Amino acid sequence: MNPYRTIQSRIIGISKDAELEWTFRVETSLKPCPGQFFQLSLPTIGEAPISVSGFGDGWVDFTIRRVGNLTNAIHGLKSGDSIFIRGPYGKGFPLDKFTGTHLVIAAGGSGLAPVKPLISKYFDNQSELKGLDILLGFKNPGSVIFPDEIKKWKKKFNVVVTVDRGDNLWKGKTGLITERVKEMNLPEDGNVNVVVVGPPAMMKFTAAEFVLRKIPQERIWVSFERLMSCGIGKCGHCKIDYHYVCLDGPVMNYSMAARLID
Amino acid sequence: MSGHLFTYDSMDKFLSALAADSSIYAPVLLAGRGRFSDTPLVRYGRVSRAKDICWIHKSYLSPKELLFPPRETLFYFTPGRMEEAPLGDDKRRTVLFLRACDINGIHRLDRIFLENGGIEDSYYRRRREKLVFFLIECSESFENCFCVSMGANMTDDFAAAFRFEEERILAKCASYEYDPLFAKFADSAKYEPNFVEENAVKVRLPEIKEMPLELYSHKIWDEYNTRCIACGRCNTSCVTCSCFSISDIFYDENKNCGERRRVWDGCHLDGFTDMAGGHRFREKNGQRMRFKAFHKVYDFKKRFGENMCVGCGRCDDVCPEYISFSNCINKLAREIRGDSGKNT
Numbered sequence: 205m206n207p208y209r210t211i212q213s214r215i216i217g218i219s220k221d222a223e224l225e226w227t228f229r230v231e232t233s234l235k236p237c238p239g240q241f242f243q244l245s246l247p248t249i250g251e252a253p254i255s256v257s258g259f260g261d262g263w264v265d266f267t268i269r270r271v272g273n274l275t276n277a278i279h280g281l282k283s284g285d286s287i288f289i290r291g292p293y294g295k296g297f298p299l300d301k302f303t304g305t306h307l308v309i310a311a312g313g314s315g316l317a318p319v320k321p322l323i324s325k326y327f328d329n330q331s332e333l334k335g336l337d338i339l340l341g342f343k344n345p346g347s348v349i350f351p352d353e354i355k356k357w358k359k360k361f362n363v364v365v366t367v368d369r370g371d372n373l374w375k376g377k378t379g380l381i382t383e384r385v386k387e388m389n390l391p392e393d394g395n396v397n398v399v400v401v402g403p404p405a406m407m408k409f410t411a412a413e414f415v416l417r418k419i420p421q422e423r424i425w426v427s428f429e430r431l432m433s434c435g436i437g438k439c440g441h442c443k444i445d446y447h448y449v450c451l452d453g454p455v456m457n458y459s460m461a462a463r464l465i466d
Numbered sequence: 467m468s469g470h471l472f473t474y475d476s477m478d479k480f481l482s483a484l485a486a487d488s489s490i491y492a493p494v495l496l497a498g499r500g501r502f503s504d505t506p507l508v509r510y511g512r513v514s515r516a517k518d519i520c521w522i523h524k525s526y527l528s529p530k531e532l533l534f535p536p537r538e539t540l541f542y543f544t545p546g547r548m549e550e551a552p553l554g555d556d557k558r559r560t561v562l563f564l565r566a567c568d569i570n571g572i573h574r575l576d577r578i579f580l581e582n583g584g585i586e587d588s589y590y591r592r593r594r595e596k597l598v599f600f601l602i603e604c605s606e607s608f609e610n611c612f613c614v615s616m617g618a619n620m621t622d623d624f625a626a627a628f629r630f631e632e633e634r635i636l637a638k639c640a641s642y643e644y645d646p647l648f649a650k651f652a653d654s655a656k657y658e659p660n661f662v663e664e665n666a667v668k669v670r671l672p673e674i675k676e677m678p679l680e681l682y683s684h685k686i687w688d689e690y691n692t693r694c695i696a697c698g699r700c701n702t703s704c705v706t707c708s709c710f711s712i713s714d715i716f717y718d719e720n721k722n723c724g725e726r727r728r729v730w731d732g733c734h735l736d737g738f739t740d741m742a743g744g745h746r747f748r749e750k751n752g753q754r755m756r757f758k759a760f761h762k763v764y765d766f767k768k769r770f771g772e773n774m775c776v777g778c779g780r781c782d783d784v785c786p787e788y789i790s791f792s793n794c795i796n797k798l799a800r801e802i803r804g805d806s807g808k809n810t
Contacts, residue, residue, distance in 0.1 A: 205588060206550055206588045206589075207585050207586070207587065207588065208540050208541070208588075208589075208712075208726075209541075209548075209550070210548065212548075245714070245726075246714075247541075247543040247548055247714060247724065247726070248543055248714050248715070248716035248721065248722070248723070248724040249714055250713060250714045251712060251714070251726070252742065269742075269743070271742040271743040272742040272743075274742075275742065288548070403745075404745065429741065430739070430741065430747075431738075431739055431740060431741050433710060433711050433712040433728070433731075434710075434712065436583050436585045436587075437578070437582035437583030437585070438578060438579060438582065438583075438587050438708070438710075439709060439710050439711065439712070439728075439731070440578075440708060440709030440710070440731070440733070441709065441711070441731070441738065441739065443761070445760070445765050445768075446765035446766070446768040446769040448582070448583070450583070451582070451583040463679075465679075465682045466739070466747035466748055466753075466757075
C-alpha cells in the first residue's frame with residue numbers, strides 16, 4: 205500500500221471566517237479525532253499538513269490561512285472543486301483523560317482551528333465535563349475567527365475573548381491571553397485539564413502561566429505545528445529530540461513538550 | 467571447504483552470469499571527478515567487470531542512493547489522474563557490493579522507512595526487497611573511520627563476502643541460492659571474511675538516558691556557528707541520513723501535467739524547518755550541528771535502541787570546512803563526563 209496516495213475529494217462548502225482564514229468543508233467518509241490533521245494537496249502545486257477544524261457525518265472542515273503557494277491556490281477554489289487528501293494523522297486530544305474533569309481551553313489566533321472540534325464535541329455532550337472555560341486571544345478584532353461559533357459557545361460555557369490591540373468598536377477584553385490566565389477562576393479541587401494551542405511563543409508563556417497557577421504539567425496539553433512533508437514519520441522535518449510531531453503529536457502532554465528543544 | 471577463489475577473469479564470468487537477472491552496483495572510480503584537480507571520485511555505479519569494482523578507496527557517497535535516490539518521482543499527474551511512479555526493471559534484483567558499516571547503515575534506514583510510526587514507505591520497500599548484499603571486506607580502516615566505536619564494523623547480513631586483492635578475489639557464499647553460481651565459476655579455497663577491529667579514530671559515546679538540558683545550548687556548539695557553512699554535504703554523504711522534502715512540479719509544455727517528487731533534504735540546510743508564515747527553528751549552524759549530533763548518537767537510540775551513526779566517517783571526508791564529527795562526539799562525551807579540561 206502506498207501511504208502517500210491521496211483521495212480526490214470534493215469541496216462542499218467554503219466559509220470566509222476572517223480575511224486570511226477560510227474554512228473548506230470537504231466531503232469524505234474518513235473520521236478524524238479532535239486534534240488530528242490531514243495532508244491536503246493540489247497536484248502540480250504541493251502538499252501541506254492542515255489540522256481538522258471540524259467534522260461530522262461525511263465531511264471534514266479545514267480552516268486554512270492564506271500564507272503560501274498551496275494555501276493561496278486553495279483559496280482560489282470553489283465549492284464543487286476537487287482537493288486531494290490523505291490522513292487523518294497524528295495523536296489527537298486525550299478525550300478519555302478529560303472525561304469528568306474541568307477543562308480549560310486557551311487558544312491563540314488560528315490555534316483555535318484545531319481545538320474547535322474539541323469545543324464542538326463538548327457543546328453537544330456537555331455532561332462529559334464538569335465544566336469548560338474558553339480563553340481566546342487574537343491580534344486584533346479583524347482577526348477573530350469563528351465569531352458565530354463563539355457567540356454560540358457563550359450560551360453554554362464561560363468564553364473570554366481578548367485582543368492584543370482593540371479598536372473603537374471593540375467591547376471585549378484587551379491584552380495578552382496570559383493576563384486572562386492570571387485573573388481567571390480555577391476550580392480548587394485540582395480536577396482540571398488545560399489545553400493550550402497557538403503560536404510557539406503564546407503556548408510557551410501561556411503554559412508557564414498555568415504552571416504558576418499550580419496546574420501540574422501532566423494536566424496541560426499543547427498542540428505543535430511543524431513543517432512536514434510526509435505526516436508518517438519518514439521525512440524528518442518535524443522531529444524534535446526523539447519525538448516526531450506527526451507521530452507522537454501534534455497533541456502532546458506538556459510534561460514531555462516542555463522538555464523538547466528544537 | 468568454506469570459501470571460494472576467483473581470478474579476475476573467472477569473477478567476470480561470475481558477474482556476467484549474475485547479471486542475467488540482477489543489476490550489479492559497486493563503488494566505481496570516476497577519474498578526474500574528485501574535489502581537487504586530477505583526483506578521482508568514488509561513488510556507486512553499475513558494474514559488469516570485476517576490475518570496475520573500486521575496493522581500494524572508501525566511496526565518497528554512500529550506497530543509500532540505490533534505496534533512496536536523491537530525487538525520486540512519487541506520482542505522475544495528468545489532468546484528473548494521479549498515478550504512482552513505476553519502478554523500471556521490476557523483476558531484476560539489485561546486487562550491491564558494500565562494506566560492513568554501510569550494511570549496518572541500511573539497517574538504520576530500515577528503522578525509519580519501514581518501522582517508524584508503523585507505516586512502511588512503499589517506495590523504499592520496493593527497492594529494499596530487491597537488494598542483495600555482497601560484502602566487501604575492509605582489509606584495513608580508512609581515514610576518518612570509527613566504525614568499531616559505533617559497533618558497526620561487523621555484520622552477518624550478507625549473501626556473499628569478498629576479499630579483493632590485486633591478482634585474485636577470495637569469497638564466501640552465505641546463501642544457498644548462490645552456491646551453484648560460486649561452484650560453477652570459482653575454485654575452492656579457505657576463506658572467512660575479516661572485520662576491522664581497530665580504527666585510528668575512536669569515539670566515546672554519551673551513554674546517558676537523559677541529555678542534560680544545559681548541553682542543548684552549551685558553548686561546544688558555538689564554533690560550528692562560524693565553521694559550518696550549512697552546505698549539507700555531511701547529510702548527503704551520510705548513509706543513515708534519511709530526511710527528504712516532497713514538492714510538486716509542472717511541465718513547461720503543459721502546466722496541467724507534472725510530478726510529485728521527493729528530494730534529499732538535511733538538517734544542516736537552510737529552510738529545513740521553515741513553516742508557512744515565516745516561523746523557523748535552529749537558525750544558527752551550531753544548533754543544527756547539535757541537532758544532528760544528538761540524533762546520530764543519542765536520540766535515535768532512545769527511540770530505536772541503537773545508535774544511528776555507523777562511524778563511516780564520510781561526513782568528515784566531505785566537509786569543506788574540515789569539521790570532524792568524531793571530534794564533536796568526543797567533545798560532547800567529555801562534557802557529559804565532566805572532564806572537558808583533559809585532552810583524551
